[in-house]
Amino acid sequence: LIEMTNVSKSYESGSLKVQALSGVKLSIEANEYVALMGPSGSGKSTMMNILGCLDIPTAGRYLFADRDITTLKDNQLSEIRNRQIGFVFQSFHLLPRATALDNVELPLIYSGLSPEKRRARAMASLEQVGLSERMQHTPSELSGGQRQRVAIARALVNNPSLILADEPTGNLDSKTGIEIMALIATLHAQGNTVIMVTHEADIARQAGRIVKLRDGRIESDLPT
Amino acid sequence: LIEMTNVSKSYESGSLKVQALSGVKLSIEANEYVALMGPSGSGKSTMMNILGCLDIPTAGRYLFADRDITTLKDNQLSEIRNRQIGFVFQSFHLLPRATALDNVELPLIYSGLSPEKRRARAMASLEQVGLSERMQHTPSELSGGQRQRVAIARALVNNPSLILADEPTGNLDSKTGIEIMALIATLHAQGNTVIMVTHEADIARQAGRIVKLRDGRIESDLPT
Numbered sequence: 264l265i266e267m268t269n270v271s272k273s274y275e276s277g278s279l280k281v282q283a284l285s286g287v288k289l290s291i292e293a294n295e296y297v298a299l300m301g302p303s304g305s306g307k308s309t310m311m312n313i314l315g316c317l318d319i320p321t322a323g324r325y326l327f328a329d330r331d332i333t334t335l336k337d338n339q340l341s342e343i344r345n346r347q348i349g350f351v352f353q354s355f356h357l358l359p360r361a362t363a364l365d366n367v368e369l370p371l372i373y374s375g376l377s378p379e380k381r382r383a384r385a386m387a388s389l390e391q392v393g394l395s396e397r398m399q400h401t402p403s404e405l406s407g408g409q410r411q412r413v414a415i416a417r418a419l420v421n422n423p424s425l426i427l428a429d430e431p432t433g434n435l436d437s438k439t440g441i442e443i444m445a446l447i448a449t450l451h452a453q454g455n456t457v458i459m460v461t462h463e464a465d466i467a468r469q470a471g472r473i474v475k476l477r478d479g480r481i482e483s484d485l486p487t
Numbered sequence: 488l489i490e491m492t493n494v495s496k497s498y499e500s501g502s503l504k505v506q507a508l509s510g511v512k513l514s515i516e517a518n519e520y521v522a523l524m525g526p527s528g529s530g531k532s533t534m535m536n537i538l539g540c541l542d543i544p545t546a547g548r549y550l551f552a553d554r555d556i557t558t559l560k561d562n563q564l565s566e567i568r569n570r571q572i573g574f575v576f577q578s579f580h581l582l583p584r585a586t587a588l589d590n591v592e593l594p595l596i597y598s599g600l601s602p603e604k605r606r607a608r609a610m611a612s613l614e615q616v617g618l619s620e621r622m623q624h625t626p627s628e629l630s631g632g633q634r635q636r637v638a639i640a641r642a643l644v645n646n647p648s649l650i651l652a653d654e655p656t657g658n659l660d661s662k663t664g665i666e667i668m669a670l671i672a673t674l675h676a677q678g679n680t681v682i683m684v685t686h687e688a689d690i691a692r693q694a695g696r697i698v699k700l701r702d703g704r705i706e707s708d709l710p711t
């Protein structure tokens with residue numbers, strides 16, 4: 264499903280050049296459950312952005328379902344992102360003036376579903392993460408963990424086959440974190456592919472494989 | 488140092504009323520190290536905002552250093568916040584268009600220090616959290632954990648006597664998290680007061696006392 268060959272990503276601001284990723288080689292099959300770990304600043308979110316077709320490598324090649332992402336046009340990329348990928352961002356990226364329900368409904372806008380069906384699907388997704396009572400609140404009226412759960416509900420509302428979760432339980436108490444991990448385990452069991460950034464070893468152990476990054480390079484890639 | 492008596496906080500949006508805290512009674516001495524735990528949405532950040540003089544209770548009384556916070560004027564509150572309290576927010580609240588260095592220097596603007604001294608203090612604070620290499624980057628050019636560390640450096644730059652940290656290691660890998668906890672332990676050993684929200688039991692155990700919230704009420708308050 265995923266084939267990264269010699270992928271590099273650098274950022275330049277003025278005379279400063281930051282090498283976020285170098286020479287990354289990574290191959291992931293459909294229905295795998297991969298944990299991505301590594302120190303703060305080691306390139307995990309950068310890698311997730313490339314995997315999720317939100318960003319392109321500075322060098323190297325990325326094939327998603329055998330298609331070279333760097334050759335696709337914007338509308339093709341946004342189709343893949345919207346239909347096939349669910350992304351839980353490390354900093355959530357919720358629309359600040361929209362309610363939780365509106366935020367979760369957003370990915371369904373291009374699905375062709377009727378407004379009633381979209382609303383019902385969004386409500387079901389929010390119920391899965393325990394937020395039915397808070398649907399009409401905007402992000403500033405929600406706790407940190409509640410915002411994280413809205414981001415999770417939004418990522419899952421389109422039934423994506425690839426789930427990219429960047430520290431999805433970072434703001435959750437243990438019990439809620441366990442419920443979210445159980446939800447993700449269920450989605451994986453249904454045949455989907457999960458790639459999760461985490462810095463917690465017991466969360467990483469729930470995956471089938473752990474890829475560790477250090478200074479933009481893959482340091483190890485081993486089954487759990 | 489801290490005396491909360493029968494503190495309640497509710498939010499009203501339209502016809503919805505959310506009771507974030509009810510009847511909270513809490514007493515904290517100077518130089519204590521208190522961990523605050525509880526489920527997502529239980530009122531931890533709301534309590535931290537009141538403790539940090541950023542918000543006032545809807546009912547009840549809050550004494551900080553024997554002064555009733557609800558009777559103080561805005562400029563008196565902002566003096567206390569600036570001089571005596573260092574707040575690490577759950578969602579960081581960094582200025583998006585300022586560099587890490589500018590963000591950390593901000594609390595020093597009213598300190599009366601010269602520009603050179605402010606810059607030196609801000610640089611020292613960033614070095615303490617391992618970010619000397621990233622001082623000239625703006626938040627969008629930093630990783631999640633790097634932004635969290637800028638927020639920590641900013642909270643500590645004024646040598647506050649009360650440190651309020653809302654999940655300060657949530658976005659950090661284990662090793663960096665340990666370094667930050669060691670830094671906080673040192674500040675506590677120097678005589679300061681620390682109140683930290685965390686959902687991780689091994690982090691909470693480093694405190695002298697654990698206060699647990701549930702549905703806006705204190706469920707338990709025990710020494711570790």
Ligand SMILES: Nc1ncnc2c1ncn2[C@@H]1O[C@H](COP(=O)(O)OP(=O)(O)OP(=O)(O)O)[C@@H](O)[C@H]1O
Pocket residue numbers: 397400403404405406407408409434435436498499500505506507525526527528529530531532533534577
């Ligand atoms: N401005 C607001 N308007 C309405 N409700 C609010 C507002 N701010 C917070 N709340 C509600 O108050 C409750 C407590 O929020 P708070 O942020 O204190 O929780 P928390 O314990 O910090 O949670 P988390 O662990 O998820 O960060 C939540 O149920 C939240 O939805």
Ligand SMILES: Nc1ncnc2c1ncn2[C@@H]1O[C@H](COP(=O)(O)OP(=O)(O)OP(=O)(O)O)[C@@H](O)[C@H]1O
Pocket residue numbers: 274275276281282283301302303304305306307308309310353621624627628629630631632633658659660
């Ligand atoms: N737009 C940018 N310009 C310059 N440097 C950047 C930019 N975005 C990210 N970086 C740098 O690239 C490196 C990798 O960032 P990335 O966000 O991928 O790290 P991460 O592994 O997700 O870290 P964390 O665990 O702290 O979230 C960091 O050192 C960061 O400072």
Ligand SMILES: [Mg+2]
Pocket residue numbers: 307308309353429630631632
């Ligand atoms: Mg990251």
Ligand SMILES: [Mg+2]
Pocket residue numbers: 406407408531532533577653
């Ligand atoms: Mg909170």
